[in-house]
Structures are given as structure tokens and as C-alpha cells.
Amino acid sequence: MKFVTKILSPAFLSGAREGFHAFLPLSVGLVPWALVMGMAMVSSGFSPLQAMGMNIIVFAGTAQLGTLPLIAADAPVWLIITTALALNLRFVIFSAAIAPGFRGIGTPGRWLAGHVLTDGVFATCLDKLLRVDDPAWRLGYYLAPALWAWILWQVFALTGIYAAGLIPKSWSLEFMATIALITLLVPMAKVRPMLIAALVGGASATLLRNMPLRLGVVVGICAGIAAGFAAEHWEGKRSQP
Amino acid sequence: MNYDASLWLIFILIGLATTLPRASFIVLGNRVVLPSVLQRALRYAPAAVLAAIVVPDVLVVGGTLEVFNPKLAAAIVAVAAASLSRNPWLPFIGGMAALLGIRFLSG
Numbered sequence: 498m499k500f501v502t503k504i505l506s507p508a509f510l511s512g513a514r515e516g517f518h519a520f521l522p523l524s525v526g527l528v529p530w531a532l533v534m535g536m537a538m539v540s541s542g543f544s545p546l547q548a549m550g551m552n553i554i555v556f557a558g559t560a561q562l563g564t565l566p567l568i569a570a571d572a573p574v575w576l577i578i579t580t581a582l583a584l585n586l587r588f589v590i591f592s593a594a595i596a597p598g599f600r601g602i603g604t605p606g607r608w609l610a611g612h613v614l615t616d617g618v619f620a621t622c623l624d625k626l627l628r629v630d631d632p633a634w635r636l637g638y639y640l641a642p643a644l645w646a647w648i649l650w651q652v653f654a655l656t657g658i659y660a661a662g663l664i665p666k667s668w669s670l671e672f673m674a675t676i677a678l679i680t681l682l683v684p685m686a687k688v689r690p691m692l693i694a695a696l697v698g699g700a701s702a703t704l705l706r707n708m709p710l711r712l713g714v715v716v717g718i719c720a721g722i723a724a725g726f727a728a729e730h731w732e733g734k735r736s737q738p
Numbered sequence: 739m740n741y742d743a744s745l746w747l748i749f750i751l752i753g754l755a756t757t758l759p760r761a762s763f764i765v766l767g768n769r770v771v772l773p774s775v776l777q778r779a780l781r782y783a784p785a786a787v788l789a790a791i792v793v794p795d796v797l798v799v800g801g802t803l804e805v806f807n808p809k810l811a812a813a814i815v816a817v818a819a820a821s822l823s824r825n826p827w828l829p830f831i832g833g834m835a836a837l838l839g840i841r842f843l844s845g
Contacts, residue, residue, distance in 0.1 A: 522826030525827075542740070543741070555749060555756055560752060560755070564752055577751070577752065578755050581756060588760040589759045592762045592763040593772055596763040596764050596767060599764055604765065607761070607765045608761055610764055611762070611765055612757045614761075616788075616791075620784050623784065668838070669837060669838070672834065676829050676834070680826070682785060682789060682792065685784060685788075690782065691782065695788070699790060699793025702791070706794050721782060722779050722780065722783055725781075725782030726782060
């Protein structure tokens, strides 16, 4: 019942409003992704029911797009699952970083929060979740954008499923997802150690892009984190007389 | 191509391979506490992750590194728009205009 009382409280609503407004512009980036996802599932031979089934059960753009060709090629199940796990490894890092933001929130709320954790919602909510005290406000601030992302994902995937073939591929609408990630990255990179973390992470992921199962992304992330942490230490030492 | 009912089992397994990593530390909560050094280091995770996804995406064209390509130009426009303007839609408008404009002009 605690979960329900939190959702009905005014603090939840005020948090929800603020979280929704913070995430709204970014959520535009999900639209082309979801459209592309819907089209890709149809072109892999899924029926509309199967495509929406995958979209609802999995709810993860990269893991869905990454496993589609394997499913279509009738690859062994262990390879499909390993691929999905590797693509989702970054979420373990996200989960650990954002976990303190769910202090004072019960297990059902945490499972729901985990299921709807996505890149954009993570980047939008992390800072305030760690700083604000009221658990009901935090739950609203997180769930509103997360569930909005879920709704957009389902609605536009369904649109993509039925619109497959109508939007010319040459429009490259999927690039809007990249722009969305850029708008998240720019304000972070104004602090120097963050900029270094981004530069090293981006460069290593690019150089290691041919590693199997896209593990280069994971290695790049670890290298970026290490570089940012090292830069912080170095700056701290230098500023001391 | 037709799929049998085992397709749904595959969906459920991929779903578990997605939700379990996402929920891991959120659900475990205080039962597992990361050392504070690791927590401080993890503050750099978002920037490193975003860059690790974006940079290869704008620098690699069809598997090879291409420094001069429309995607990179569009990304630079988006970065400029995001850092110089507070309008949240401008990076999308500017970036897409640059991408499609350059492709159109270069045929």
C-alpha cells in the first residue's frame, strides 16, 4: 500500500510535473527510434502481434535492434541472449549510479523503476534523484518521464509497424536519436574531468568498434570513467599549493 | 518468414536479459553498497556512455572511419546549438537541416 499512497500524494504529482518537463524535449529523439524499430521488426518477418509483443516484453531499442538479425537468421538462443546481455551491460552501471535515488522506496516501485530505466531518463533524472529528499517527489520525478518514454515507444513502434515503407529511408530520421544523446552530453561536458571522460570514452569506443558483441562500447565506457576519475584526482592535486 | 511459438520464449529471455541488468542495483538497494571510490568514479559513467555511443556513430560510415562526413557536420551543428542556445528544439532542427542539406548539396 505504501507505493499507492506515494503515487496519490501531492509531492508525487509535483515531482512528476517537473520530471516530465525536464524530459519532454529529449523524448522527441525516441520517436524516430521507435518508428525505425517498428519497421525493422516488420522487415524481419514479424507479424504486428509478434512485433508489439517484443516491443512490450523487451522495451530496449539497442537490445531489440541488435538481436533482430540473429532471430531472423535462426541463431542459437544462447547467442541471442548473450548479445542482449552485452548490449545491456551499461545498465548495470546506470543502475548502480542511480540506486541511491530510490532510498525510501519499496521493492515493487524499484522493480518498476528498473524495468523502465532507459538512457535518456537516466541522464535526465540522476542529478535530482540524488539530491532531493522526499521519496514521493523522487518517485514522481522518475516515473513520469520513464512512463512517458514507454508510451512514446509503444505508440510510435506501432505506427512504424503499419507505416513501414511510407517514410523514405533517405530522410535518416534515426539520426534524431543521436542528436538527443548529444543534447544530454553537452551540458555534462562543461566540467573538465567530464569532458575528458567523454573524449576518452568516445575515442576508445570508436577505435574498438570491431570487438565482438559490441564489447568495444563497454571497454570504452570503462576507459572513459577511469580517465575522468584520474583527471579529477590530477586537478585536485594541482589546485593544492 | 514464419516463426513458431518459441519466438515468444526468446522475447521473454531477451526481456529478462534487459530488465535484470537495469533493476540489479536499484532493487538490491542497501543490501549491496558500492565502495565510495567506485561511486565517485561512476559519476563519470553517463558522459562516458553517451560519448561511447555517439562518437562511433558520427565518425564511422559503413564500418570505416571517415572524419569528413555529413553526420559529423550535423553533430557539430547540434553541439553548437546545444551549447550556445537554450532552445531545446534547436539542436534537432539545426542538426537534421545540416545532415539533409549537406547530403542534398553533395548529391
